[in-house]
Amino acid sequence: MNARLLWLGTALLSNALLMSCIKRTQDTAPPAAAAAHVQQPVKAGGVSTAPPATLPEGVTIKDKYRDFFPVGVAVGQKHLDDASVREIITTHFNRLTAENAMKFGELAPREGGYNWKEADAIAQFARDHQMAMTGHTLVWHRQAPGWLFTGLEPKNPQSIETLKTRLKAHIDTIIPRYADVVDNWDVVNVAISDDSRQAYRDESEGSRFFGIFGNEEYVYWASKFAPDAYEKHAPGSAAGKLYYNDYNVNLKLDRILPLLDAVKKRGAPVDGIGMQMHIRLDWPSIEELDRTMQGIIDAGYKIKVSELDVSLYNDYPGGKFKAAPAVDFTPELAEAQAKRYADLFALFRKHAEHVTSVTLWGVSDESTWLDNEPVPGRNNHPLLFDDQHRPKAAARAILEL
Numbered sequence: 001m002n003a004r005l006l007w008l009g010t011a012l013l014s015n016a017l018l019m020s021c022i023k024r025t026q027d028t029a030p031p032a033a034a035a036a037h038v039q040q041p042v043k044a045g046g047v048s049t050a051p052p053a054t055l056p057e058g059v060t061i062k063d064k065y066r067d068f069f070p071v072g073v074a075v076g077q078k079h080l081d082d083a084s085v086r087e088i089i090t091t092h093f094n095r096l097t098a099e100n101a102m103k104f105g106e107l108a109p110r111e112g113g114y115n116w117k118e119a120d121a122i123a124q125f126a127r128d129h130q131m132a133m134t135g136h137t138l139v140w141h142r143q144a145p146g147w148l149f150t151g152l153e154p155k156n157p158q159s160i161e162t163l164k165t166r167l168k169a170h171i172d173t174i175i176p177r178y179a180d181v182v183d184n185w186d187v188v189n190v191a192i193s194d195d196s197r198q199a200y201r202d203e204s205e206g207s208r209f210f211g212i213f214g215n216e217e218y219v220y221w222a223s224k225f226a227p228d229a230y231e232k233h234a235p236g237s238a239a240g241k242l243y244y245n246d247y248n249v250n251l252k253l254d255r256i257l258p259l260l261d262a263v264k265k266r267g268a269p270v271d272g273i274g275m276q277m278h279i280r281l282d283w284p285s286i287e288e289l290d291r292t293m294q295g296i297i298d299a300g301y302k303i304k305v306s307e308l309d310v311s312l313y314n315d316y317p318g319g320k321f322k323a324a325p326a327v328d329f330t331p332e333l334a335e336a337q338a339k340r341y342a343d344l345f346a347l348f349r350k351h352a353e354h355v356t357s358v359t360l361w362g363v364s365d366e367s368t369w370l371d372n373e374p375v376p377g378r379n380n381h382p383l384l385f386d387d388q389h390r391p392k393a394a395a396r397a398i399l400e401l
Contacts, residue, residue, distance in 0.1 A: 042205075045326030046312075046379030048365070050334035052390035059399050061092040061384075065345075068352040072134065072359035074099040074307065077118045078367060080125055084389045085363050092395075096126045097134040097306070097359050103179075104170060105143040111166075114173070126181050134306065134359065135178060135185035137245060138171055139222045141207040144191075154203070155212075155214035163212050168225045175229040175240075184241035184356070186274055186306065187226050190218050191244070191259070192252045198257045219244075219259060223268035241356070245306055246276030250284050250292040257299050272302030272356060280311050283335055286343050293347070297354045305348060307361040309382035310340050310394075311370055323374065329381040338393035341384070345398045364389050 065071050070093035079085045089096075099257045100106050101118035108114050115144050126133045148166055152159035175185070191210075193201045209218040222243065230239035244260055246252055273296050312333060313324040327333070327348030348355050362368045364385035371380055381387075384395040 014298075019120075024244040040058065046328060046381070048329040048381060048386055050329050050331045050392065052386065052388075052394045053396040055391050055396055056399050060394070061399065062094040064399050064401075065349075065358070066094075068349050069355045070095045070132065070357045072096055072131075072357055073363050074136075074359060074361045075122060075125075075363065076100060077121060079363055079372045080121060088363055088385055088389060093360075095357060096122060096133045097357065098122045098137050099136075099362070100143070102136055102174070103140065103143040104138070104148070105145045107174065108170060109146075111147045112276055113378075116177075119178075123178050123181050131181075133178065133182045134304070134357070135182040136306075137186035137189040137241070138174070138226060139167070139187065139209065140189035140220065141201065141205075141209055144208070149208050149212065152212050152369070154211050159212055160217075163209070163218075167218070167222060168228075171222070171225040172229045172232065174224065179230065179233055182240060184243060184271070184304070185226060186245035187242050187270075188222050188311065189245045190247065191216060191219055192246055192255050194248075199259070216259060220263050220266055220268055223263045223270060224266075227269055239269075241271040241302070241376070242269055243274045243302075243304055243306075244270060245276065245304075247276040247278055247307075249273065249275045249296075250288050253292055253295050257295075260301070261299075263378060270301070272296075272304055274304045274306035276307040276361075277305050278309055278311070278361070280314060281333075281340055282314065286347055289344075290347055290350070293351050293354075297351065298372065303351065303355050305355065305358040308344070308358060309361045309368065309370060310337055310344075311380055312337075312380050313375075313378070313380065315374055321374070323378075326375075326378045329379075333381075334393040338397035341394040342397040342401055345401055349401070360379070360384060365392075367387055 038187060049311075061071050071093055073093045075089065076096040076099045079089065098119055101122055106115070107119060123133060125131075126373070132290050142305060148163070152163055191201055191207070193199060193205060200216045201207045210216065212218075226242050227239050244256065246256060250257065256273065259272070264270055275292070293303055311330070312327060315321060315324050345358075350356055360383060364387065365381045366387045366389065367384050368380060368382055370382050371378065381392075384392055384398070386392050
């Protein structure tokens with residue numbers, strides 16, 4: 001969960017990353033941005049002129065899809081503090097993901113000094129409303145605390161052991177605390193390179209985990225420490241499900257599957273793949289997503305749609321970053337987005353036997369990371385409810401399937 005460089009792109013891309021993006025064709029996607037914790041700027045432009053939608057009477061999203069899969073939403077304390085947003089959450093969703101509060105850097109900004117307040121509040125809200133949670137995330141190169149790497153040297157055996165010890169201590173601390181409400185974890189988030197010419201995200205792409213280890217070995221150790229923590233907490237009990245999570249999985253699956261197969265061959269469990277699904281109105285196609293989901297299923301993994309939103313903007317025409325100007329969210333765009341969401345949920349239902357959950361990355365357009373990335377202050381309208389917390393045509397469309 002979640003700055004995720006999506007085909008949306010980001011103004012913060014490194015020169016090396018930009019070069020790899022430029023080489024891509026218009027039919028592929030440059031790196032998606034991971035939804036990191038960012039300050040929300042004052043929105044400029046891109047106002048909504050679309051009227052709210054009328055939902056089918058007596059039908060909620062969670063009830064509509066109860067026989068297919070749970071439908072969740074990513075939240076923070078700001079959502080729990082707003083009565084209107086809380087009503088949307090409790091009415092339409094039956095699982096939660098902490099948008100930022102369970103990320104390593106948010107929980108442990110200082111070594112040995114945990115900040116549990118927001119994560120605990122979200123977990124308690126889930127318990128109070130009989131919701132399960134997704135744990136997001138144990139290992140991610142973004143939002144990892146600086147102290148985690150203090151004093152460590154690349155490819156130094158002692159440094160590697162120190163990093164393993166620190167990582168294990170964190171996993172051993174967080175998993176038991178939420179074991180009663182978190183039924184699955186994003187163990188490792190975004191380890192595959194945005195450059196299709198190489199397998200793994202290395203230090204040039206911001207991964208100090210890769211830089212210290214000198215390879216992708218950290219993925220195995222995190223995947224081992226997580227089930228070990230469950231076993232230590234409750235010996236012999238069924239552990240929570242453990243996922244690898246990434247964006248643009250349709251572009252990365254040929255590199256994701258060998259990584260996970262190698263981890264499993266060494267004895268660490270991997271139950272499934274989280275497809276973040278930060279996508280656009282026009283990309284990727286349903287056919288491409290269908291092929292990707294079938295590839296995951298054929299490889300023996302479950303699928304979690306972990307961070308769904310649908311952006312209005314294409315910031316990489318021809319493969320090179322060019323910020324698209326803000327556009328108003330017109331009734332016509334609202335209907336195009338509604339069709340997109342309907343097509344997506346029809347696809348998820350097609351594979352429902354293998355889809356363990358679908359989670360929207362935010363409750364309403366009022367508060368979405370896409371208003372800040374890749375263009376700060378550009379108003380996006382990617383979710384099912386609008387800036388005033390009213391249902392949009394997209395919400396209506398998935399209820400009328």
